[in-house]
Each structure stands twice: as C-alpha cells, then as structure tokens.
Amino acid sequence: MPTVTIDGREVEVEVGTNLIEAAKKVGIQIPHYCYHPRLSIVGQCRMCLVKIEGPPKLQTACTTQVMKDGMVVHIDIPEVHKAQEGVMEFLLINHPLDCPICDQAGECGLQDYSFKHGQAFSRFVFEEKRTYPGRERIPLGPSVVLNMNRCIQCTRCIRFTEEISGTGELGFFERGARTEIGVFPGKELDNPLSANVVDICPVGALTSREFRFAERVWYLDKKPSICTGCDVGCNVTAEHRRGAIKRYKPRFNPEVNDYWMCDYGRGTFRRYEELERLGTPAIAENGEQRPATWNDAIDRVHQSISQAPESAELAFLGTGFLTTEEAFLIARLADAAASPHRGVASEEGPTRTIPNLHGGISGSETSPNRRGAELAGLVAGDGGLGAAELMQGDGASRCDFLLVADGDPGSPLHDSEVVARLRQARLLVVMGWASTPLTEVADVVLPTATHAEKDGTFVNCESRLQRFRAAFPSPAGVRPAVEALADLLGRLHPDWRGLSTAQVFDRMAADLPTLAGLTFEELPAHGVELQAPAAVVGGGTPPAEDAHP
C-alpha cells in the first residue's frame, strides 16, 4: 500500500484512495461540498483544493488518487487557505445569508466552513445578489422542497438520483450563474429513497416537507437508534425534543443501510405521535378495564401462570416488534409453564431496498425482529399452537391463558377478525405501548416502552444482530418490557428478578449457540452477522446467495 504525507503526517492507504479519504485517516478534514463517498466524483465545487508537491497549480483533493508512494500534500499553508477563502467568498456572494430564518442553520456546510475557512466581511456590497424569483419554495415531490436561492450547485442531489436511487428525476438546467436544479419535465422526485437528498444537500436548499421549519436543530437531542419500519433495520439517529421524536436521519452503517434510509422509514416515528399511548396497567373486572398498579397487574399474570392446573393450555404470542431479549424472556415464561404454544406474529409487506456496497439490502416484513424473536425461542414446540393457529385458526379458543407481547400497531394483530380469535382465550394479557383494538379487549394490559425508550437487539433480514439503546426514558407509569417480564419471571424463578437487558442478552448468549461468545456491551457498532440462520421456522426468505458478493 502506498504512503502519502499530508501536512507532515504519513499515512498508508490503499491504491486509488482519494486525498479527502486519505486525510480523514490522519484526522484531517479537507473541506468539500460536492464530494460524497458514495457518489461519483465530479470535482465541481473546488472547495477541496490542496497543494501537492510537483504540479504548479493547486489540485482538487477529491479527484486526486494516491497511486504510488511519495506524494506530499499540504493543506495547512497560506496558499491553500487563500484558495479556500476564495471559493467560500464565491459561494457566499449570491447566498441569501439569512441563516436566522433558514432551516439548515446549525447543520449547514456553508456556515461550518465559512466559520473555519471564510472571511468575516462581504465584498459583494453593491452588486445585487442573484435570486431565482418564484423558485424559493418548489415542491420537488412528496417529501422534498427546493429553495433555489440557497443552492450551491454541488449536484449531490442529482447524482443521488442518478447513481443511488437510480431514478434520475433531477437535473441541472440552464448554465453558468443561472444554473438551476430541478425535476425533469413530467417527473416528480417521488422515489422511495427521495428524502436522502435532503440529508446530503450541504445547505438549506433541499428541505424535508415533514420536518421543514418544525424545529431548530440545536434544540434536538440526537440518539442512535434503529428504524422499525421493516426488517432491513436501518441505523438511524432519532432526533427528539424531550421525548418527542422530530425526525429520523440515517446513521452510517456500511453493512446495512450505508448512508441511507427509505422515505417510509423516516415517517415511522409518527405512529408514536398519532396513537394514544397506554399510561397505566389495567385489569378487567366483569368485562371492564380498571387502572391497576404494576404490582397487581404482574401479580394477576403470575397467578394465572403459577396456579394453572396441569391440564391448562397457556400460549405466548410475540410480534416482530419485540426485542430479542424480550422474546427470550417470554420464551422462558413459556418454558416455566411447560407450554409448547408460542409464535411470532409477522407479516410480509412491500419490499424495501436500501443500496449499499454489498449490492443492496432488501426487507419485506413489516416488523424489524421476527428473526430475533424466533431465535430467542418463540417457536411452537411439538404439537404446539403457533402464530398461524392462534391468529388464523381457532387455537386461542383452546387456551386458558394467552399473553400477546408487543402489540405494536404496526403488527398484524389488529385486524378485527384476529382480535376476535385471540379474544377467545380465557385470559388475555396484552403488553404494548399503544392503545389498540387488542388492548381494548384484554383482561390485563401492561403498558410498555416504545423501541425508542428501551435497550435491545434486533436481527435483520440478513441475520445481522444489531444493538440499540434507549434514546430517552419512558413516561411515568410505563415500564420497558424487559423490566416487566423480569419482574414476572422473577416471581417464578428468583434468579431472573431485576435483570437488565444486557444481563438478559448475556444469559441468552450463553444458552444459544448462534450467539456464543457475544456480550451485549461488546457488540460491534455495525452489528454481527449471525452464522446459523436465525429463522428456525416461519416465513421470510433467507438472505440471497449473492448478498455479499
């Protein structure tokens, strides 16, 4: 591998690495706008000019590849600073500079770099700024709005639609200082990945129709999380203000979603706003639910299990919204009840594909963790009732006790026929965060945390186990399901009492060969691909042969 010297620091890089990436390796950020690691290199913004020993002129770092030993690059020198200042000045002369009313303020590439590489005065005093009258608020499609006055013509958005989404809706129109971004006639920016252009736009030219002017970004608390929209499991940053999620942004994971996520997934946090939240446990007496304490509610469930006669049938139905750890605890409960009746409610949905360097990743289930839940043991035993028998057959009518856990509104449990079938169980216990048709008819309701309020792991469509953590605590009265389940299980077996998610995971890893050697705290940031297929039975397709060419 060739070695290049950047501002006196030597770094070894693979042949063909460009200077922006090489500099990153030694912690040097070369300012850039048009360059994006996943888009073709166009060398247009000219922000990344650096001095390379040899050629007389400054060269663009993004277009310069390290091919052999001995390249010497200077960035922190007056000549380069001057060039950066020059480009910044050119970019700012026609920029509105109305940051106080711009949606990008706080996460703007122009603000960041002009602070670092610009100068504090404007030379463009008398000439009028170029504007694009009538082009300040152009809806490009259902998710994205363009303000041409703020655009710095970096063409990232165009290249995204050409190269990543492959849909090519956007183009450059006109030329020179009149150059505009726009959709081709008769087209709309409506591909399933369209909102990613908002993330890669370095300035406030492209805004999300959902998020536009909803919040100042500096008020937002950003926490790593995982999208629950499907079983791809895109890594996201959940940006919230005091527990209310305002947006999801994709979080880089080269093994899964790379830099991207789909538009559908971006909107999935809305269910936390739109649906009524369960606030306290409830127990039904004579067909009417009354608020109860957690202790009473857990007690009620505990008694039903521990006092069940030998002949009783107890069933445990999870969903693909459970974390693997929650599913594991439910499976242990089923073990305690010596019940073979267990399953995971899941559903096929539209296929959602996210491009990445491994040929893309596609998920087609509507929940994130059917595989993890099954891996953890929610699979019917010999002669047991599974999800299909309980939901589509009359299995529930044979049950004295049925626990349904994580009745996320995204799961297929809420169809009125399914609700009616499940209701046939003599005692119906439902855990979940939202009020649903199923919680309405339950005998015991246990209000639990949303995925943003709990720790856990999901196993995605390519059998990759990924960890996520609570972005914020759950509201008063609500408990993370692991806590509630450990409480319940602890009443049957004291050594489960009070276990944390991490401890549950570690016990599970000790139990399951597929997870051997893993610990919750040491799971790699990009997840682990589980060797044996996580899906023991049930639907879903195994990862395609060429998922990792």
Add this chain to the structure above:
Amino acid sequence: MAFEPVLLRNVGKPGVRQVAGYREAGGYKGLEKALGMEPDAVIEEVKASGLRGRGGAGFPAGLKWSFIPKGNDKPKYLVCNADESEPGTFKDRILMEQDPQQLIEGCAICCWAVSANTCYIYIRGEYVEQAEILEEAIRDAYANGILGDDVMGSGFKLDMYVHRGAGAYICGEETGMLESLEGRRGQPRIKPPFPAVVGAFGCPTVINNVETLCNVPHILERGADWYKSIGTDERNTGPKLYCVSGHVEKPGTYEFPIGVTMNQLIDTCGGMWRGAKLKAFIPGGASAAILPAKHADLPLDFDQLAKAGSMLGSAAVIVMDENTDIVRAVHRLAKFFNHESCGQCTPCREGTNWSELVLKKILAGKGNPGDAELILRICRNMGGTTLCALADAAVGPLRSLVQNFPEEIAAWIDNGGAGAEPRRYFAEEVLV
C-alpha cells in the same frame, strides 16, 4: 519571397468541394502518401513539422497523436473540433466552406496515423450551411473511395460523420464537446484521464481543430522540412490563418506564415478604419489578454505572445482604435463568459458573474476606488482553480484591463465616466 497561401490555396476555385475538382487542384496526394507509410512514420513526420494545435492551446499535434495507446483493442476516434466558438474566430468556417475535401483529407491522415476507424466532425449548430457543405463533401468522398471500407484502395476502413452542436461555447472545450457528442449536457470532464486515453465513448480519442487538421495533408505531401521553413522559429512553424475584425477597413481571414505582426495585418486589411489610430488589440480571441498598441510590431506567434502576457489562441485578432472604450469592451467580454460558463465550478460560475456585475456597476458610474483591485482579486480566485480553461479564459481580458489599461478604468471610477473621452461608438457594437 512572396508567401503562397497553403491552407487557403483553393479558395474560390470552382469544383474543389468535390473530390474530382480537389484532386485536380492537387489534393489527396498527402493521404495517398500517408497510406503508403507506417502509421508511426506519419506521426513522426507531423511531430517533425512542429505543427501546434490551432484550436487555442497550441499543443504539438504529433505529440498528441502519439499519446493514443497502441495495441489495445478498443476502438479509437478522431473528433474534429469545428465548434469555432471563440468570439472573433471565423477561420474554420472558411476552411469548411471553401475546401471541405482538404479537411476530410487531414482527418483521414490523422485516423490512419492513430488507427481510428471513425471520425466525428463536431460543428457548431449555427454553421448550418457549412454542415451541409461538409455532408455533401463526405458523401462525395464515400462515392470516390476516399471514405468507407477501403480508403483509396488501402484496405483501411474509415467512417466520417458530421455532428451538429446546439449552441454553447463550452462545447468547444474538448471534453465538453465529448459529453455533448455522447448526448449529454456539455460540461467539461475531469482531467486526467485525458481524451487520448479515455475520450469519446470511453475510448482513446484525438481531438484536433479544423485548421490543425487542414495543415496535415500539406505536411505529408511536401514534408516536414518544407513546413518548418515557414514561420518564426522551430516552435512556431507553418502557415496560420488570422481572423481580423474590428476597426480595420477590410476585416477578414488572412493567411500568413505564423508570426506576422499587427502592423502587417493592419496594412493587409487596408489600414485602420477611417484612418483612426490603433489603441489596442486582442491577438487571440476573447480569452486573450488585450494588448496596447505598443505591441503592434510583435510577431503574433505562440511564444512571443505568451511572453507579452497574452496568447495566440485561435488567432482571432480584434482591432480597437483610439475611440474604443476598453472598459466597455471588456464588459462585453465578461458578459460573454458569464453567459457561457457551464456553471459546474464554483469559481467560474460565480466569478464570471461577479466580474460582469462589477464592470456593469462601474459603467453605471457607481465604481469604487477599490474596484480595480477587486477585479484582480476575482481573477486570482478564478484563475487556475477550475476544471476547464474557461475560467482562465475569462481572466485574460479582465486582468489585462486592470494591468494594461489602468487609466481607462480609473477614468470611469473617478469621474463616473463623465470625464472619459467622448465616444463615437462603443466596442460592443462591433464585438457581437
């Protein structure tokens, strides 16, 4: 010794647009000779002639041809640059109108030398008549075995197409031209890779100007030594077309050995228009620095002009007399570059726009004392920082305005133009 025109020798001769007439006038001897030589020997001959590109940059033609990789099985292309978009340039037009077979012959020799079986002539969209003439001439060349599967009985296969542009200066820049040829928006490409390695359709490609290629048949026919005997020195050889416009009595395209002086050109053109005095001239098209009259005895060749801080460029010589307002003239040029920047590079997109606005402001009588310095600063930030040379081209006239004509810009700024001399007409009326 009187100079016999070489490139323009067939101008006005009846029938030379056809193969038969062209042959009668002595044509196709160069191609015939070339086909009897090894391709490499042809390249060597062109190298030895010292022929430098006539499109603007003056790059040695033979050297460029030698960059085409050998022994790789990708197709190779010649793209003849007939975009002729540099303001003030009207020489390729004459060559195509008057003697299209000469161009076809030059192209064919180049294709033989670099083993290209396909040639595109990329012609500017406004040249409708010239495109038709070329197409007619190409048809006739096919009919007479000059083009097609068996070029002059040699077994060499060559197809030639005329491709019409859609009206953009930037499509004269070689990689912008390739993009346009391939059906995309005309925007220059990142170099390297250079077209000789990755050119049209991803294949090795030679790009040469019309006039460059028109020199080639003569080099082959009469030899590199003869060719080198024309011109100022070893590095500036051969005949050259000068497109003279502006304040002379008889503007036009004139052929001279490379290195004629401004004064000689003015004489040839029947003197200055209405006998006025020379104030300044642009020696090489809109991109060249404007020189003051004191350089009128400078040989107009590649190196002498470079030394004087300007360039030969496309040899579009624009003559400005004492009544010309240089600030207005430069404003008109700045407007051109602002209009023609493709817009992908920040410094060019914004710099060409800004410089036009500064000049417009000065011409509105609202100039500031710092404006000359500001123009230089814009030039500094624009020059040498972009993908293609358009930004550098825009810098040419701007910088020369401040450096060579400081008093003109000062007059506008100090007096809001009021103190400047009365003008009979403005350069922009002439410089369209």
